[in-house]
Amino acid sequence: xxxxxxxxxxCRYRTGxxxxxxxxxxxxxxxxxxxxxxxxxxIINKKLMTGREAMVRNEVKALKQLSYGHPxxxxxxxxxxxxxxxxxxxxxxxxxxxxxxxxxxxxxxERDAAALMKKLFHVVKYIHDTGIVHRDLKPDNLxxxxxxxxxxxxxxxxxxxxxxxxxxxxxxxxxxxxPGYMAPEIYKKLGHGKAMDIWxxxxxxxxxxxxxxxxxxASTEAEMDAVVAGEYRFEPxxxxxxxxxxxxxxxxxxxxxxxxxxxxxxxxxxxxxxxxGGNVLLDPT
Ligand code: ADP
Ligand code: MG
Numbered sequence: 001x002x003x004x005x006x007x008x009x010x011c012r013y014r015t016g017x018x019x020x021x022x023x024x025x026x027x028x029x030x031x032x033x034x035x036x037x038x039x040x041x042x043i044i045n046k047k048l049m050t051g052r053e054a055m056v057r058n059e060v061k062a063l064k065q066l067s068y069g070h071p072x073x074x075x076x077x078x079x080x081x082x083x084x085x086x087x088x089x090x091x092x093x094x095x096x097x098x099x100x101x102x103x104x105x106x107x108x109x110e111r112d113a114a115a116l117m118k119k120l121f122h123v124v125k126y127i128h129d130t131g132i133v134h135r136d137l138k139p140d141n142l143x144x145x146x147x148x149x150x151x152x153x154x155x156x157x158x159x160x161x162x163x164x165x166x167x168x169x170x171x172x173x174x175x176x177x178x179p180g181y182m183a184p185e186i187y188k189k190l191g192h193g194k195a196m197d198i199w200x201x202x203x204x205x206x207x208x209x210x211x212x213x214x215x216x217x218a219s220t221e222a223e224m225d226a227v228v229a230g231e232y233r234f235e236p237x238x239x240x241x242x243x244x245x246x247x248x249x250x251x252x253x254x255x256x257x258x259x260x261x262x263x264x265x266x267x268x269x270x271x272x273x274x275x276x277g278g279n280v281l282l283d284p285t
Contacts, residue, residue, distance in 0.1 A: 012032060012033055012034065013030040013031060013032055013033065013039070013041065013087075013089070014030070014031045014033060015028045015029065015030050015031075015041065015043075016028060016029030016030070016031060016038075017029050019040055022157075024044055024045075024048050024049055024052065024055075025042050025043060025044040025045075026042075026043050027040055027041065027042045027043070028040075028041050028043060029041070029092070030089055038092050039077055039078070039089040039090060039091065039092055040089070040090045040091070040092045040093065041087055041088065041089045041090070042087070042088040042089075042090065043085050043086070043087055044056055044085060044086040044087075044088070045084060045085055046081075046083075046084055046085060046086060047084070049086070056086055058158075060076070060079055060088065062132050062158045063076040063088075063158055064076060064079075065130055065132070066126075066127060066130060066132065066158075069126070069130075070123055070126050070127075071152060072119060072120075072122070072123040072152060072153055072154055072155060073123060073126075073127070073154065073155050074090050074091065074093065074143060074154040074155065074156040075090060075091040076088060076089070076090055077089045077090060077091055090156070091145075093143035093144060093145045093146075093154050093156070094144075094145070094146055094147060095143065095144025095145055095146045095147050095148070095151045096143065096144060096147075097139060097140045097141075097142065097143055097144075098139040098140070098142040098143070098144070098153065098204075098208070099138075099139035099140045099142075101144060102139065102207070102208060102211055106211070107208060107209055107210055107211045108208045108209065109278075110209070110243065110244060110247055110273075110278035110279075111277060111278040111279055112278070113205065113208045113209050113247070113278055114247075114273055114274055114276075114277050114278025114279075115277060115278070116153065116208060117201065117204070117205050117208070117250075117274065118269070118274045118277075119153060120137075120142070120153065120155075120201055120204070121201060121265050121268050121269050121274065122265075122269065123155055124137070124155075124197050124198075124201060124265045125264075125265035125266055125269065127155070127197075128194045128197070128264070128265055132158075133192065133193060133194050133196065133197055134155065134158060134197050134200075135192065135196060135197070136157060136181075136200075137155070137181065137197055137200035137201060137204065138180075138181040138200065138203075138204070139204060139207060139208075141155070141156050141157040142154070142155060142156070142204075143156050180203065180213045180215055180216065180223060181199075181200045181203045181204070181213070182196070182199075182200070182227065183195065183196040183199035183200070183227070183259060184199075184227050184228045184230065184257050184259070185259040187224050187227060187228050188228060190259065193259070194264065194265075195259040195260075195262040196259070197265075198254050198262050198263065198264070198265060198268060199254060199255060199259075199262065201254055201268075202251050202253075202254025202255040203215070203255070205247075205250065205251050205254065206232075206251050209243055209247060210239040210240065210243075211239075214232035214233075214251075214255070215227050215231075215232055228257075229257075230255065230257035232255065234248050234251075244273070244278075246272055246273040246276070247273055247278070249271075249273070250268075250271050250273035250274070253268065253271055254268060
């Protein structure tokens with residue numbers, strides 16, 4: 001892939017406080033000097049990226065393609081490189097991560113959870129329809145644009161996404177993503193396609209309802225074994241007693257071990273827990 005356009009060194013932004021730190025990047029507030037607007041700027045040190053530049057270029061390409069097309073994908077406002085760094089300026093999401101929101105306000109009731117998951121499945125369907133797999137869906141990559149209760153959610157961090165070649169549908173086999181949210185086929189090195197995002201959204205559904213993940217175990221190895229075996233429970237009972245069978249069925253619908261049998265985002269969107277808006281607490285049992 002040819003490198004993207006390289007712009008002149010930026011003296012148009014002044015950086016502020018750090019918003020987040022990852023293995024290859026740091027995200028800082030960036031004030032646009034001329035307009036006074038504030039953005040979230042992901043700064044990637046090229047030295048740390050040696051041999052992985054393609055990963056960033058993929059992110060840029062994916063975001064360019066996606067971010068202007070959907071209100072629930074974080075908007076890439078500007079992009080430039082200097083000798084040492086790569087800069088990605090995103091619209092600022094001041095509402096924080098889904099992770100923080102759950103820590104702050106507690107778990108979601110079913111109606112709110114179903115509304116959130118419906119939105120996420122719609123945006124993931126959109127991402128998949130453009131031939132892209134996100135590959136790292138988890139609550140710290142889902143940001144709220146404002147602090148308001150009804151703020152829009154934004155899918156961020158396409159660092160590990162790849163443009164999927166639908167023709168070749170090559171099954172890449174390197175391990176990626178985040179333990180706990182990663183699908184069994186990744187651990188089994190059976191490749192990763194769109195189905196892995198469906199798995200992650202199933203784990204996220206579980207998480208927003210009860211505040212912990214289905215495969216939360218003492219060690220990464222134990223977690224990995226549980227994921228591969230699809231071993232999870234709707235326990236402890238005290239967290240699940242008020243949660244409908246439809247919600248549990250929805251999670252099980254997403255957490256199908258065999259990735260070839262896992263439903264697409266489009267199919268999941270037809271599940272009654274989403275179509276009924278989580279309003280299924282009075283299930284006949
Ligand atoms: P990493 O690859 O380091 O995980 P992310 O893109 O996920 O990079 O960004 C790291 C963190 O920085 C996020 O979890 C979030 O807290 C913060 N962040 C990223 N983008 C934005 C944004 N547009 N607005 C506000 N905060 C952001
Ligand atoms: Mg991230």
